[in-house]
Amino acid sequence: MLEYQVDKGPHIKNHDTTRKIMFRWLIALLPIILFSFYKNGIKLYIDKDVNFLGMFRPLIMIFIACIGSIISEFLSQLILFKKRDKELKKSMSRFDSFFPGLFLALMLPIHTPLLYIFIIIFITVILSNVILKIFKYNILNSALLSKVIILVCFSSIILNNGGYLNTTDIKNSIKNVPLTNSTTMNSIGDYQSLVKPYGNLWDFFTGNIPGTIGETSTILCLLAFLYLIIRKSIKWRIPLVYVSTVFVITWMIGGYHELGIWYPLFQILSGGLIFGAVFMATDTKCTPTTPIGQILYGLFLGIITTLIRYLTPFPELSIASVLIIDCFVILLDRVGAKARFDFHKSIWLFVLAWLLILVVGMSITLVKVKENPKNVEPNKQEEIKKENKEEIKVEQVEEKSITQLITTDFTVVEKDITNNIATYVVSQKAKMGDIKARIVINNGRLTTFIILDQHESDYQKLESENYVNKLVYNQDNLANYPDVEGAKETSQSVKKLVINTLKDYNNK
Amino acid sequence: MSIGIKISNLKKMSLKKATSTFLQPKFVYIPLISQNDTNITLMVKKGDYVFKGTVIGKRKGNFRIPIHSSVSGTVVGYEEHTHLNGEKIKCVVIENDFKEKYEERKGIKKILNRFTTEQFVEMLKECGIVGMGGSGFPTYIKYSTNKRIKTLIINASECEPFITADCALVKDKCEEILEVIDAIIDIFHIEECFIAVRKDNTKIKKIFNDFIGTYLKIKLVDVSSVYPSGWERNLIEDVKKVSYKKEPIEKGIIVNNVSTMYAIYEALKMEKPLIERIITITGDAIKKPQNILVKNGTLIKDILEEIKGLNSCRSIKFVAGGPMTGISLPSNDLVVTSNLNCVLVLKNPNITKESDCIHCGKCVGVCPAKLSPVIIKDNINKEKILSDLQVNRCIECGLCSYICPSKIDVREYVKKAKENLNKRR
Numbered sequence: 001m002l003e004y005q006v007d008k009g010p011h012i013k014n015h016d017t018t019r020k021i022m023f024r025w026l027i028a029l030l031p032i033i034l035f036s037f038y039k040n041g042i043k044l045y046i047d048k049d050v051n052f053l054g055m056f057r058p059l060i061m062i063f064i065a066c067i068g069s070i071i072s073e074f075l076s077q078l079i080l081f082k083k084r085d086k087e088l089k090k091s092m093s094r095f096d097s098f099f100p101g102l103f104l105a106l107m108l109p110i111h112t113p114l115l116y117i118f119i120i121i122f123i124t125v126i127l128s129n130v131i132l133k134i135f136k137y138n139i140l141n142s143a144l145l146s147k148v149i150i151l152v153c154f155s156s157i158i159l160n161n162g163g164y165l166n167t168t169d170i171k172n173s174i175k176n177v178p179l180t181n182s183t184t185m186n187s188i189g190d191y192q193s194l195v196k197p198y199g200n201l202w203d204f205f206t207g208n209i210p211g212t213i214g215e216t217s218t219i220l221c222l223l224a225f226l227y228l229i230i231r232k233s234i235k236w237r238i239p240l241v242y243v244s245t246v247f248v249i250t251w252m253i254g255g256y257h258e259l260g261i262w263y264p265l266f267q268i269l270s271g272g273l274i275f276g277a278v279f280m281a282t283d284t285k286c287t288p289t290t291p292i293g294q295i296l297y298g299l300f301l302g303i304i305t306t307l308i309r310y311l312t313p314f315p316e317l318s319i320a321s322v323l324i325i326d327c328f329v330i331l332l333d334r335v336g337a338k339a340r341f342d343f344h345k346s347i348w349l350f351v352l353a354w355l356l357i358l359v360v361g362m363s364i365t366l367v368k369v370k371e372n373p374k375n376v377e378p379n380k381q382e383e384i385k386k387e388n389k390e391e392i393k394v395e396q397v398e399e400k401s402i403t404q405l406i407t408t409d410f411t412v413v414e415k416d417i418t419n420n421i422a423t424y425v426v427s428q429k430a431k432m433g434d435i436k437a438r439i440v441i442n443n444g445r446l447t448t449f450i451i452l453d454q455h456e457s458d459y460q461k462l463e464s465e466n467y468v469n470k471l472v473y474n475q476d477n478l479a480n481y482p483d484v485e486g487a488k489e490t491s492q493s494v495k496k497l498v499i500n501t502l503k504d505y506n507n508k
Numbered sequence: 509m510s511i512g513i514k515i516s517n518l519k520k521m522s523l524k525k526a527t528s529t530f531l532q533p534k535f536v537y538i539p540l541i542s543q544n545d546t547n548i549t550l551m552v553k554k555g556d557y558v559f560k561g562t563v564i565g566k567r568k569g570n571f572r573i574p575i576h577s578s579v580s581g582t583v584v585g586y587e588e589h590t591h592l593n594g595e596k597i598k599c600v601v602i603e604n605d606f607k608e609k610y611e612e613r614k615g616i617k618k619i620l621n622r623f624t625t626e627q628f629v630e631m632l633k634e635c636g637i638v639g640m641g642g643s644g645f646p647t648y649i650k651y652s653t654n655k656r657i658k659t660l661i662i663n664a665s666e667c668e669p670f671i672t673a674d675c676a677l678v679k680d681k682c683e684e685i686l687e688v689i690d691a692i693i694d695i696f697h698i699e700e701c702f703i704a705v706r707k708d709n710t711k712i713k714k715i716f717n718d719f720i721g722t723y724l725k726i727k728l729v730d731v732s733s734v735y736p737s738g739w740e741r742n743l744i745e746d747v748k749k750v751s752y753k754k755e756p757i758e759k760g761i762i763v764n765n766v767s768t769m770y771a772i773y774e775a776l777k778m779e780k781p782l783i784e785r786i787i788t789i790t791g792d793a794i795k796k797p798q799n800i801l802v803k804n805g806t807l808i809k810d811i812l813e814e815i816k817g818l819n820s821c822r823s824i825k826f827v828a829g830g831p832m833t834g835i836s837l838p839s840n841d842l843v844v845t846s847n848l849n850c851v852l853v854l855k856n857p858n859i860t861k862e863s864d865c866i867h868c869g870k871c872v873g874v875c876p877a878k879l880s881p882v883i884i885k886d887n888i889n890k891e892k893i894l895s896d897l898q899v900n901r902c903i904e905c906g907l908c909s910y911i912c913p914s915k916i917d918v919r920e921y922v923k924k925a926k927e928n929l930n931k932r933r
Contacts, residue, residue, distance in 0.1 A: 003823035004838050005857050009917040010906040011831040012515070012669065016913045018866055094863060136886075235869060289869035289882050337880040337897055 021233045022095045028224035029279075032106065033062065035220055036213040040110050040166055049166075058213050061117060062105040068118040069101030069142075072125035080129055100125055103143035103279060106214025107272065107319075108150065111161035116154055120146045138285040139326045148320050159464075165210050177211050178204075179271040179315045184469050185447065188257055188368050193440070193448050195266055204269040212316075215272030225278045235287060237294040238301075239277040243268060245302025245357065252361040253310075253368070271309070276319035286326050290336030292346050297332055299353040300325050303360055310364045410500040425452070426501050430493035432456055439501045446475045449498065458487040467491065471498055510742035511876045512734030513907065515832075518669045522790040523711075525798040527676045530814050531784065532606060536579050536805035537599040537843050539591050542567045543644065546597060548575065556583045559611040561781050564600055573636045573646050577602055578783035578803040580609040589807070592828040592848045594835045599805070599843060614779045620691035623776070625651070628695055635775040636782045636846075641666075641674075641738070641765035642829065644847035647772070650762050651696070658760035660701040661747055662689065662769060664712060665731055667738040668830035671850045673786045674766050675712055676799035681770055682715050686723055688773035693725055702729045702747050703766070706737065735832070736876050736905045767849075782846055791827075793818045793855035808842040808851055819855060827852040832906040863914045871908035871918050877901040881908040885921040891932065899925045 036058050045055040077083050077091050101121050108117065121142070128140040151158075164177045182194050195201060198209045207217030228234035247264045254263035268274065281287070281301060288294050304321035308314070332349075339346035409429030413436070416423045422441045427434045433455035440448035449472050461484050462468065471494065474481050478499055483491035540548040548565040552558060558577045565575035577600075584601045591597045623631070632648035639645045641663065651657075666674045678685065693701055703720075705712055707730045716728055731737050731746045740763050744756055752758045767785070774780040783804050790797040795816050802811060818824065827834040828842055830850050842851070871881040879901060887893045899922060908918040 002818075002821075004836075004840075005823055005825045005859070006836045006838050008835075008920055009909040010919075011825060011827050011834065011836065011852065011854060011857075012518075012910070013860060013915070014910060016911075017915070018863060018913045021866075021868070021913055090861065090863060232870075284866045284868050287867070289867055289872050290880055291873070294869075333880075333883055334893070334896075337883050340878040340880065341898060 019093070019095045022099070024228065024231050024233045025099070028227050029102065029106075031220045032214050032217065032224065032275075035207065035217050036106065039207065039216070040213050044166060057110060058105075061108065061110075061112070061114065061213070062102060064114050065101035065105040065117050065121055066098040067101070068121040069099070069104075069125050070097050072122045073097035073129070076126050076129035080133055100143040100146070104146045107143070107147050107212055107275070109158055109164040109212050110166050111158055111164075112150060112154075113157060113161070116150060120149050124149070137330060139329065141280065141283055141286055141322060141326065144280055144319060144323055148317060148323065151317060152314070164212065177316070178209055178266075179309075182270075183313065183315050188253075188259075190259070191262055193450075195262065197450070201262060201265060201269065204266070209270070211270075212272060215275040218269050218274050221274045221278050234278075235282045235284070235294055237291060238281050238287060238298045239274075241295050241298025242277045242281055242301045242305075243274065245299055246273065246305055249302065249306045249357060249361045249364075253365050256365045257368075267309075271315060271318060273305070273318070276322070280319055281322050286329060288329055288333045288336060290333055290340065292339045293329075293332040293336030296336070296346070296349050296353060297325060297329070299350075299357075303353070303356050306364065307360060311367070410496065412504060422505055424501050424504075426497060428493055428497040428500070430454070430456060431489045435493055435497060437497055439498070441502070441505050444505075446472050446498065446502070448472075451494075456487075456490045458490055461485075461487045462490060462494070468494065471495065475502075510732055510734060510737050510739075510746055511874070511878075512732075512736050512742070513874055513911065514733060515669055515735050515910070519672050519675075522670070522672045522788050522797045522799060523675065525796065527680065527786060527799045527801060528815075529801040530806065530811055531801065531803055532604070533579075533803065533806045533810055534604055535584070535807075536577070536581075536602045536604060536803065537587060537589050537807060538564060538575060538577060538602065538805040539589065539597040539599045539843055539845060540565050540575065541591055541597050541845075542573055542575060543571060543646070544593065545569065550600075552583050552600070554583055554585055557581070558583060558602060559609050561610055561783065571646050571649065573633070573638065576636055576781040576783055576804075578805050579604045580607050581605040589843045590837060590839070590841045591843065592835070592845060594828075594837065602805070617777055620688060620773075620776050621694040623695055625695060628776075631775055631779070632772065634781070635771075635779065637768065637771050637775060638782065638846050639765055640767040640771060640785060640846060640849065642833065642847055642849050647764065647768055650757070650764070653757050655757055656760055657696050657757075657762055658699050659748060659762070660689070660692065660698050661743060661761060661763045662701070662703045662766050663738050663743060663763055664766040665704050665706045665709075665738045665743070667706070667733075667735055668832055670790050670852055671788050671830050672790075673788045673799055673849045675709070676788075677767055677770055677786050678712055678715055682719050684773050685766060685769050686719055686726065688769055688776065689726055690723055691776065692772070698725075701726045703727070704729050704731045704743055704747055706731060706733045708733050735907060736903070739876060739903060739905070742876060785844070785846060785849075787844065787848060788850045789815065789853075790850070791853040791855070793821055793824050793853040795819055802844050804844055804846065806844045808844070809840055812840065818853060821855045823856055825854040825857045827854070832910065833904065860915045862916055865914055865916060868913065870911050870913065874907045874911050876905060876907070877903055879922070881918045881922055884925050885916075885918060888921055888925055888928075891929070894925055894929055899929055902926060
């Protein structure tokens with residue numbers, strides 16, 4: 001007997017399935033995983049900075065995060081959605097239950113304790129499934145939420161273990177990742193201070209800079225993006241609009257302070273922005289499905305990212321803007337669906353986005369101008385000069401009373417004064433040798449203070465308290481600033497460096 | 509630019525043989541249905557003798573197209589058979605006496621354009637000409653308008669895979685088709701005429717180019733080879749670069765299928781009603797896929813026996829219509845009507861498994877009517893949102909279900925939403 005099959009859909013099918021799409025994402029991520037293993041594992045072993053077991057640390061982090069996310073997805077399908085046997089097998093064989101763990105591991109610093117990774121990804125995957133069950137819409141990106149929780153709650157534990165820097169970076173006396181470094185200078189600085197300590201812009205592009213284990217290499221992320229576009233497995237409008245918006249806003253800010261084209265490029269290539277734009281902001285479940293909805297999504301993401309970068313002390317968390325905008329995805333989709341026939345209905349959102357871009361650009365510029373007075377009008381300039389003179393007088397009075405701080409072991413190695421910017425390379429004798437530093441003074445204010453070379457045994461304590469940058473913040477009251485406990489002599493030598501440099505500048 | 513995607517053609521298998529004929533069925537089963545309405549008044553009863561072309565049923569409401577008998581013989585009784593919309597319809601059974609007699613002797617006209625516009629419309633109505641590309645819309649309604657007709661577009665693109673009925677017709681009857689198009693241009697004083705062919709259809713272009721040189725007003729135009737390029741809106745966008753709101757006659761354009769043109773030719777020349785047509789029988793379960801000229805009311809079962817039947821297989825899918833818009837039936841019981849253009853039989857089909865929606869957005873990018881099927885699917889029960897999303901624009905082309913990677917039947921949700929919305933009004 002011939003069997004007749006009856007169903008309703010089209011009777012020819014294409015051969016693309018969800019499993020194949022997820023498999024392509026995994027292929028696109030493979031070079032990034034290998035690069036992170038090389039940069040944070042093999043290279044350190046070759047330079048003899050870690051033992052054999054420490055070489056595998058990135059892979060162990062990825063493995064534990066994936067296991068946590070798979071187990072959590074399995075349990076939530078079993079208990080929350082009450083699936084059994086065949087349906088359970090079908091849900092788990094969709095091949096995407098390990099992606100939250102993989103993305104989370106690639107976005108974390110190398111010294112994160114492994115137990116916290118496992119626990120937090122377990123909790124957030126269950127949480128996102130609970131939200132799916134209650135609201136029937138998935139608005140939570142579990143990898144991003146886990147990253148935010150880990151970096152906000154456990155940052156002190158991570159820093160104690162060493163923070164973002166692996167042992168090679170510490171050996172090369174790098175203090176911070178590029179974005180944190182720029183935040184200490186109020187995010188406006190020159191090429192020398194923002195980019196030079198880490199190489200040139202090409203190093204930023206290939207990934208030879210310190211940072212989290214997977215986010216640094218821009219060129220591999222771009223190659224993955226191209227591959228996924230060719231295979232039609234990614235929502236390509238979102239990363240394009242997102243990165244362009246950040247570029248435009250930082251270009252406006254940089255243009256006001258007369259910084260060149262390198263400034264917006266530096267902002268794009270640091271802080272893991274391109275990794276976040278390509279892989280986190282295009283997560284299929286929580287992003288809009290209509291073309292106009294996707295463009296608006298990218299615009300608003302760019303605005304909130306620049307706000308977080310410039311105005312909060314957590315620039316590494318700027319990808320958390322995705323979490324904020326995900327709550328409005330349903331609205332963006334409705335507007336996008338109506339706008340397919342009638343473009344007018346979506347115009348108000350575009351106008352709002354462009355107005356916000358202008359407002360954000362201008363307001364950040366004005367806020368930063370207050371903290372970095374550079375292009376000041378002549379009346380105000382006289383007032384500032386008067387203030388400086390008063391401060392110098394105060395300093396000189398205090399200097400007289402504490403003469404034992406000033407010694408003759410201070411030398412100026414290099415001095416360069418152009419316009420109103422003075423760049424010094426100075427050297428000061430200390431307990432176990434000389435401390436060498438570069439100091440930049442701008443219009444009478446100390447803006448940059450970097451220790452180039454030192455041989456102190458207790459310098460670690462100064463570093464862990466960020467003593468050097470605190471001195472820059474408190475430059476008006478240096479002589480009375482307390483020393484670091486347990487490192488008294490070193491702190492005093494460092495303070496002497498600064499005071500002597502200022503004195504030399506004021507005596508010019 | 510028309511929106512759509514390229515689907516593999518699969519048309520070669522049915523064009524290998526020349527068009528064959530099967531015009532001598534023993535019994536003919538004429539279904540009493542017209543424009544999906546079964547409210548038909550019968551004009552004959554059991555035992556009557558009918559001629560070829562006798563009217564055996566008339567529709568009660570608007571748009572009256574008469575139902576003709578396709579053979580001469582005696583009315584034997586009534587039976588129920590499946591129609592191409594999937595339902596069982598009452599049919600009039602006529603036993604063929606193989607004499608092919610018409611009621612009156614009809615002359616053959618030599619010149620086709622000696623009609624006024626009213627006579628033309630009346631002739632189309634009497635001969636029951638409907639759209640033969642699968643729509644079944646009465647053609648006389650398109651031509652009975654007060655507005656000035658400026659452009660005539662002939663759809664010879666046949667965008668759905670597997671179907672080659674139009675191509676087979678053009679191979680044999682190209683001169684007649686061009687003659688009737690010329691006559692219509694003269695009758696209605698139309699300014700220009702385009703014949704739309706797909707870019708990669710070189711056979712049909714060659715055939716047209718041999719004869720089209722003598723007709724100065726008819727031009728051959730290329731359209732893209734994506735799937736719903738034969739849809740009215742896509743065709744008018746491609747050829748004339750304009751868009752209309754409700755009907756193409758607003759811009760003075762009329763679109764007709766090329767097989768309908770041949771039916772109009774026979775109606776004008778010999779007053780012959782629409783009683784036979786070419787259908788494509790194809791698929792990998794058919795031993796000899798081909799195009800075949802059959803009469804209305806023939807049972808597909810008889811035709812399959814005539815062409816030596818199916819290959820041996822465990823299970824088949826028996827589809828009435830094309831692969832994207834057709835319905836699969838639970839048995840091979842199907843009668844031929846004027847809007848059936850293909851019978852597709854697939855061998856050993858796989859059962860596809862549905863999984864969860866991942867909101868990838870591919871269905872939104874592929875819809876030619878600019879709808880957002882995934883949002884309709886998520887809001888199937890919310891009336892206010894559905895009315896904003898303009899669900900009635902859906903043409904049921906099937907591309908959203910075709911492209912879904914989770915194999916969800918999205919088109920069903922949109923159809924259900926349309927039903928829910930129209931019920932309330």
